[in-house]
Amino acid sequence: MSTNSPATPAATHADDILRLVDPAGTLNEQAAAGMLDVTDELVRALYRDMVLGRRFDQEAYSLQRQGELGLWLMSLGQEAAQAGSIRALRADDRVFPSYREHVAALCRGISPAELLSQWRGASHGSWDPERYHFHIYSLVLATQTLHAVGYAMGVRYDAGDSVVFTYFGDGASSQGDANEALNWAAVTSAPIVFFCQNNGWAISTPASKQYAGPLSERAKGFGLDAVSVDGNDVLAVYAATQRMVERVRTGGAPGFIEAHTYRMSGHSTSDDPGRYRDSAELARWEAHDPVERVRLLLTARGWADEDYFAAVASDAEELAAQTRQECRAIAEPSLSDTFRNTLCEETEALRREREGFETFEESFL
Amino acid sequence: MTSTAAAGSARKDAQDKGSTTTLGRALNEGLRQAMRDDDRVVLLGEDIASLGGVFRVTDGLAVEFGDRVVDTPLAESGIIGTAIGLALRGYRPVCEIQFDGFVYPAFDQIVSQLAKMRARSRGLLRLPVTIRIPVGGGIGAVEHHSESNEAYFCHTAGLRVVACGHPQDAYDMLRAAIACDDPVIFYEPKRRYWDRAEVDLGRPVDGDTVGRARILLEGADVTVVAYGPTVAVALSAAEVAAAEGRSLEVLDLRSLSPLDTTELCRSASKTGRVVVVHEAPVNVGLGAEIAATVMEHCFYNLEAPVERVGGYNVPYPPARAEGDYLPDLDRVLDAVDRVCAP
Numbered sequence: 001m002s003t004n005s006p007a008t009p010a011a012t013h014a015d016d017i018l019r020l021v022d023p024a025g026t027l028n029e030q031a032a033a034g035m036l037d038v039t040d041e042l043v044r045a046l047y048r049d050m051v052l053g054r055r056f057d058q059e060a061y062s063l064q065r066q067g068e069l070g071l072w073l074m075s076l077g078q079e080a081a082q083a084g085s086i087r088a089l090r091a092d093d094r095v096f097p098s099y100r101e102h103v104a105a106l107c108r109g110i111s112p113a114e115l116l117s118q119w120r121g122a123s124h125g126s127w128d129p130e131r132y133h134f135h136i137y138s139l140v141l142a143t144q145t146l147h148a149v150g151y152a153m154g155v156r157y158d159a160g161d162s163v164v165f166t167y168f169g170d171g172a173s174s175q176g177d178a179n180e181a182l183n184w185a186a187v188t189s190a191p192i193v194f195f196c197q198n199n200g201w202a203i204s205t206p207a208s209k210q211y212a213g214p215l216s217e218r219a220k221g222f223g224l225d226a227v228s229v230d231g232n233d234v235l236a237v238y239a240a241t242q243r244m245v246e247r248v249r250t251g252g253a254p255g256f257i258e259a260h261t262y263r264m265s266g267h268s269t270s271d272d273p274g275r276y277r278d279s280a281e282l283a284r285w286e287a288h289d290p291v292e293r294v295r296l297l298l299t300a301r302g303w304a305d306e307d308y309f310a311a312v313a314s315d316a317e318e319l320a321a322q323t324r325q326e327c328r329a330i331a332e333p334s335l336s337d338t339f340r341n342t343l344c345e346e347t348e349a350l351r352r353e354r355e356g357f358e359t360f361e362e363s364f365l
Numbered sequence: 366m367t368s369t370a371a372a373g374s375a376r377k378d379a380q381d382k383g384s385t386t387t388l389g390r391a392l393n394e395g396l397r398q399a400m401r402d403d404d405r406v407v408l409l410g411e412d413i414a415s416l417g418g419v420f421r422v423t424d425g426l427a428v429e430f431g432d433r434v435v436d437t438p439l440a441e442s443g444i445i446g447t448a449i450g451l452a453l454r455g456y457r458p459v460c461e462i463q464f465d466g467f468v469y470p471a472f473d474q475i476v477s478q479l480a481k482m483r484a485r486s487r488g489l490l491r492l493p494v495t496i497r498i499p500v501g502g503g504i505g506a507v508e509h510h511s512e513s514n515e516a517y518f519c520h521t522a523g524l525r526v527v528a529c530g531h532p533q534d535a536y537d538m539l540r541a542a543i544a545c546d547d548p549v550i551f552y553e554p555k556r557r558y559w560d561r562a563e564v565d566l567g568r569p570v571d572g573d574t575v576g577r578a579r580i581l582l583e584g585a586d587v588t589v590v591a592y593g594p595t596v597a598v599a600l601s602a603a604e605v606a607a608a609e610g611r612s613l614e615v616l617d618l619r620s621l622s623p624l625d626t627t628e629l630c631r632s633a634s635k636t637g638r639v640v641v642v643h644e645a646p647v648n649v650g651l652g653a654e655i656a657a658t659v660m661e662h663c664f665y666n667l668e669a670p671v672e673r674v675g676g677y678n679v680p681y682p683p684a685r686a687e688g689d690y691l692p693d694l695d696r697v698l699d700a701v702d703r704v705c706a707p
């Protein structure tokens with residue numbers, strides 16, 4: 001098991017991986033100086049995003065265990081990668097997520113009900129992508145990276161100044177679509193940034209079985225500008241994303257960010273990570289917790305006091321209660337609506353089938 | 366057998382006429398008009414810009430429309446995947462798949478992404494993407510260049526699938542497909558690209574051309590249902606049958622999904638005998654759906670079981686054997702004999 005274990009960012013090629021705050025909460029002033037204006041408001045806001053995101057994920061996990069959700073894919077451990085990246089974007093920068101970007105989605109204002117609907121079996125996607133500039137989740141790995149590139153081509157046609165941003169995983173990086181997307185983006189100079197959350201695992205397959213050379217090197221080979229960051233360091237992620245996105249916005253080559261993070265839960269509520277990874281690995285990564293180091297930084301700097309932490313904790317509890325309540329109130333789906341939504345106008349054939357279905361159902365009333 | 370004899374004679378007839386347009390040219394004019402009408406129409410494909418596509422269907426469009434005609438990297442999944450993204454941005458992409466056998470690398474993007482995204486978004490998103498595919502055999506090509514894969518896409522909810530069989534329809538249907546807000550798989554019968562007919566290029570966009578079947582020839586005894594490349598085969602079968610005293614009605618399906626059940630059943634009920642002709646293998650092909658539809662709706666008007674004439678259930682054969690594989694005049698007339706047998 002251990003031979004396959006993903007190394008913590010501290011352990012391998014640490015020199016190439018951008019880090020601003022270490023696990024003890026110490027800010028590397030020198031490194032930060034050139035990149036980011038580290039203000040107390042910024043750090044507090046990112047801390048709050050992460051705490052709320054974590055609490056939401058935990059509540060959704062419980063809801064699954066209690067039978068309210070069919071499945072849940074946990075984001076535990078990836079809060080910094082997600083909050084740090086999404087908060088560095090402009091509100092109209094279009095995001096194409098994978099399926100685990102709950103923290104990023106919450107930051108964009110997507111509601112708990114909208115996020116849970118799919119996992120409750122009430123829809124396949126429930127929020128309006130236009131409203132949040134955040135596309136619905138993609139479950140077929142890496143497919144969204146191509147949609148993102150096409151959307152970015154459209155931004156280019158429109159001479160727009162928004163940047164397209166797409167999330168995918170270390171496992172998804174092996175898909176043909178991901179590699180077609182990287183190449184396509186480079187060839188067309190589309191205004192896009194790829195954000196790979198390398199959380200060490202694709203279900204039970206360790207990242208070491210996905211690639212032999214660093215993903216950021218592969219991206220460079222395609223002609224993209226690429227960086228690696230400590231994905232559990234929210235300030236590093238924020239700084240790297242901001243820098244990359246602004247560079248792309250002003251006409252630079254498409255970008256690639258590899259965020260080294262860790263999936264602290266199983267792949268999903270159906271997974272049993274005990275079959276393929278040991279608890280020592282989890283313990284190693286717990287020492288790199290993304291939320292804890294920010295709490296330490298806030299405390300050390302005197303940027304937040306106990307009242308602040310208590311207030312955030314109470315907001316998180318409120319979100320959890322709201323999540324539970326919204327989840328149970330999600331409307332049941334209707335098959336009739338699916339007939340109507342299959343094509344822009346319900347065809348005669350669909351209408352006939354729907355009416356047949358409805359007549360059959362009514363015969364039981 | 367003489368699979369291309371009918372096509373050959375149809376081509377010669379057409380060439381003898383005055384001011385005519387080939388089916389390929391009609392498609393080209395359709396694209397040009399669609400791009401003039403709507404500057405959100407963009408073309409994506411392999412070798413479509415300076416070359417004009419391997420069949421020259423996009424000939425000259427890059428000159429007129431510049432970067433709206435995109436020579437893409439050689440990546441079919443990428444062509445459809447980026448078209449989806451462009452559609453989400455408000456564009457109306459028209460993709461060219463170079464040959465039928467090369468659509469499979471894009472299968473997931475078509476079937477799981479393009480087809481489902483509207484339903485997945487509960488009707489919020491529109492995906493007006495047209496996918497043009499040269500289809501079928503009869504040109505003596507190497508393998509992977511002669512396939513008829515419409516059944517895969519007809520089986521997929523969320524897609525419209527159409528096939529043109531005639532130059533005027535090529536023009537009208539392509540414009541209607543591009544104007545349609547749903548994803549459309551648009552099949553172009555590649556051995557008919559050079560067929561000629563008079564084409565009215567001034568017609569307005571008519572959605573019915575991609576939704577409705579059309580009777581090309583009225584008849585009383587047997588309905589021959591065809592689409593795309595087999596339309597010409599059906600027409601020449603009707604000609605020969607007429608000489609033998611049999612009156613065939615030729616129904617050009619045009620829309621393969623959804624099926625125009627109304628027109629199909631009207632004709633089937635009238636003649637009581639139906640022969641379906643397509644190049645795709647008969648096994649689980651569109652003919653099966655047509656036969657079942659006719660059986661469900663017109664059972665008591667039928668005089669004989671529906672006959673299917675199509676490819677055999679084998680991989681598409683080498684070019685020198687394709688004449689035996691493709692449904693030709695003789696096989697259609699043979700099936701007509703069977704449904705007419707007392």
Ligand SMILES: Cc1ncc(C[n+]2csc(CCOP(=O)(O)OP(=O)(O)O)c2C)c(N)n1
Nearest residue numbers: 100139140141169170171172199201202203
């Ligand atoms: C094309 C495809 N193959 C297989 C799956 C099943 N599957 C779902 S998630 C997953 C692992 C993906 O790992 P990664 O890309 O690293 O993302 P993570 O789950 O770690 O966030 C697999 C194999 C899928 N969704 N899509």
Ligand SMILES: [Mg+2]
Nearest residue numbers: 169170201202
């Ligand atoms: Mg992973």
